[in-house]
Every structure is written in structure tokens, then in C-alpha cells.
Amino acid sequence: MFFSIGDLARQTGVKVPTIRYYEDRGLLDAPRRSAGNQRRYGQAELERLRFIRHARDLGFSLGAISALIELQEHPDRTCETATRIAQDQLDAVRHKIRRLRALETELSRITEGCTGDGPSRDCYVLASLGDHELCEHDHAPPVATSLTHAT
Numbered sequence: 001m002f003f004s005i006g007d008l009a010r011q012t013g014v015k016v017p018t019i020r021y022y023e024d025r026g027l028l029d030a031p032r033r034s035a036g037n038q039r040r041y042g043q044a045e046l047e048r049l050r051f052i053r054h055a056r057d058l059g060f061s062l063g064a065i066s067a068l069i070e071l072q073e074h075p076d077r078t079c080e081t082a083t084r085i086a087q088d089q090l091d092a093v094r095h096k097i098r099r100l101r102a103l104e105t106e107l108s109r110i111t112e113g114c115t116g117d118g119p120s121r122d123c124y125v126l127a128s129l130g131d132h133e134l135c136e137h138d139h140a141p142p143v144a145t146s147l148t149h150a151t
Contacts, residue, residue, distance in 0.1 A: 002032075002040040012049045019049065025062060027052055027069060060089055106135055 031039040113124035
């Protein structure tokens with residue numbers, strides 16, 4: 001059974017341009033072509049695209065997905081790499097959750113500090129956004145440092 005790119009898109013929820021992008025990135029093999037030069041995908045490509053879609057839904061980067069696919073194509077290898085990649089993703093998600101909780105706490109405190117009844121010149125929300133020192137918790141993302149130096 002063969003699928004057109006549109007069939008693949010409908011069955012996986014992945015848009016056609018994204019499927020082409022995954023082909024360009026090497027996550028999907030180049031499909032066979034019909035006599036009319038239309039892409040024709042098989043069951044293996046459908047399963048691979050479902051794998052990619054699920055991994056993307058879980059937040060894995062394309063690089064991580066590529067490494068997971070490489071491992072999947074060599075079933076005799078240990079799954080240590082897959083576990084490490086999944087653990088790294090879990091750690092990243094936990095970090096984001098901690099950051100979001102800090103943001104939630106600070107935004108809650110800021111909004112509770114303002115009744116919304118007074119003039120904007122006395123607005124605690126505006127004052128807090130204008131002066132980070134009014135915040136009780138460090139919620140700012142880390143400052144990126146440049147590794148390049150002017151010569």
C-alpha cells in the first residue's frame with residue numbers, strides 16, 4: 001500500500017511542507033516516485049513520521065530525533081543513548097516547569113499588588129515591570145554571554 005504526501009499528512013497531522021522539511025533534513029528517506037513523479041510513501045514512512053510527530057510533541061529537538069532514529073535503525077545497539085536523550089529532555093522540561101512556576105509566583109504577586117482602581121502613575125503592575133528590584137524572586141532568564149571578543 002502506498003500513500004501520497006497528502007495521505008501521510010492527514011494520517012499523521014503533520015503538514016505537507018513539514019514532511020518535505022523532514023525529508024530535506026534526512027529524518028525521512030526520499031520517497032519513491034510514481035510515473036507521474038508524485039511522492040509515494042509506504043507503511044515504514046508512515047510509522048517513521050508518527051514516531052517523529054510523537055517525539056516532537058514531547059519536545060525533542062530534531063537533532064535528538066535524528067539520534068533516536070539512528071539508534072532505532074540499529075536494533076542490536078544498547079538503548080543507553082535513547083535513555084540519556086530522554087533523560088536530557090526530561091531535565092529540560094523540569095527546568096522549564098521550575099521557571100514557569102517562578103514566573104507564576106511573581107506575576108501573581110504583582111497582580112495582587114494592584115487593585116486596578118487608581119491612576120496608571122500609581123499602578124503597581126507598571127511600577128514592577130519598570131523596576132526589577134521590586135520583584136521578590138529571580139525569574140529572569142539567564143543572560144546570554146558572548147564568546148566573541150572585539151579585536
